[in-house]
Amino acid sequence: MIKNKWNNDNIKNELNLFYDLYKHKPIANNDGGMKFPHMFLMWYLVKQISPRYIIESGVWRGLGTWFIEKASPRTKIICLDPNPQYRIYTSENAIYKSEDFSILNFDIDPNETLVFFDDHQNSLERIKQCKIKNFKKLIFEDNYPFDQGDCYSIKKILSNENYVMDINGIKKNYQKNNEDYNFLVENLAVYQEMPPIFIPEFTRWNNKFSQYETPSPLLNEIELQNYSSIISEIKDYTWMCYIELV
Ligand SMILES: C[S@@+](CC[C@H](N)C(=O)[O-])C[C@H]1O[C@@H](n2cnc3c(N)ncnc32)[C@H](O)[C@@H]1O
Numbered sequence: 001m002i003k004n005k006w007n008n009d010n011i012k013n014e015l016n017l018f019y020d021l022y023k024h025k026p027i028a029n030n031d032g033g034m035k036f037p038h039m040f041l042m043w044y045l046v047k048q049i050s051p052r053y054i055i056e057s058g059v060w061r062g063l064g065t066w067f068i069e070k071a072s073p074r075t076k077i078i079c080l081d082p083n084p085q086y087r088i089y090t091s092e093n094a095i096y097k098s099e100d101f102s103i104l105n106f107d108i109d110p111n112e113t114l115v116f117f118d119d120h121q122n123s124l125e126r127i128k129q130c131k132i133k134n135f136k137k138l139i140f141e142d143n144y145p146f147d148q149g150d151c152y153s154i155k156k157i158l159s160n161e162n163y164v165m166d167i168n169g170i171k172k173n174y175q176k177n178n179e180d181y182n183f184l185v186e187n188l189a190v191y192q193e194m195p196p197i198f199i200p201e202f203t204r205w206n207n208k209f210s211q212y213e214t215p216s217p218l219l220n221e222i223e224l225q226n227y228s229s230i231i232s233e234i235k236d237y238t239w240m241c242y243i244e245l246v
Helices: 008-013 015-022 035-051 063-071 121-133 154-159 176-189 223-235
Strands: 053-059 076-080 093-096 115-118 138-139 163-167 172-174 188-193 239-246
Touching: 008 015, 015 035, 015 121, 035 063, 035 138, 035 223, 063 076, 063 093, 115 121, 115 172, 121 176, 121 188, 121 239, 154 176, 154 188, 154 239, 163 239, 176 188
Parallel strands: 053 076, 053 115, 076 093, 115 138
Antiparallel strands: 138 239, 163 172, 188 239
């Protein structure tokens, strides 16, 4: 399993460009959606891959769609969200559907498609659905560690520990599942947790970042001071990952 397809130096080289673009985003408040750390990583990956098609599952206000367009204007976007009433930005490069990814037939070349999941669904099921549909390049935004988050994430499964699901504030413990772990090990050709901008002392859940395995950050504390307008968003990082299936 390759874990270092994308290199921190290359990612960091794009940071200033994105920092300027971020100042011009059309939706000022994206609470409930991606903040600077994940928006940057998604924009970076889309810019590098520049796929012919993107399926964006989980659209919210549409700010992610706007950044996808900026990263790769040639890309046709298929936006899926059962709650289109929350959308503020609508793209002319996108088609919009409210059905779930699992039940749709996509008449597009899977080899030229990137699938971006930010829909808080079970990521193992999403991977199985992608295998059926032949999609191989995937991003998961909600890649929660074993003891946090409302969905079954790749990070939870690969941690190979008993894990927790937090549904509407109620935490429930589950036993680790070796079958799921083995399935991922057999099916992930690339699994890379993308780097945080900076690792603060505390996570968004106010526990310590140091208790989790996290890739090296892009910036140190002194460098971070050059990005003052986004420091309040720095905690909004949940190990977003890039995946290629075998
Ligand atoms: C965290 S928001 C997405 C934020 C968005 N990526 C952004 O930052 O601009 C999660 C979204 O997933 C949507 N959602 C819930 N279930 C879904 C499903 N089964 N398929 C696709 N989207 C779903 C919700 O309606 C919500 O808009």
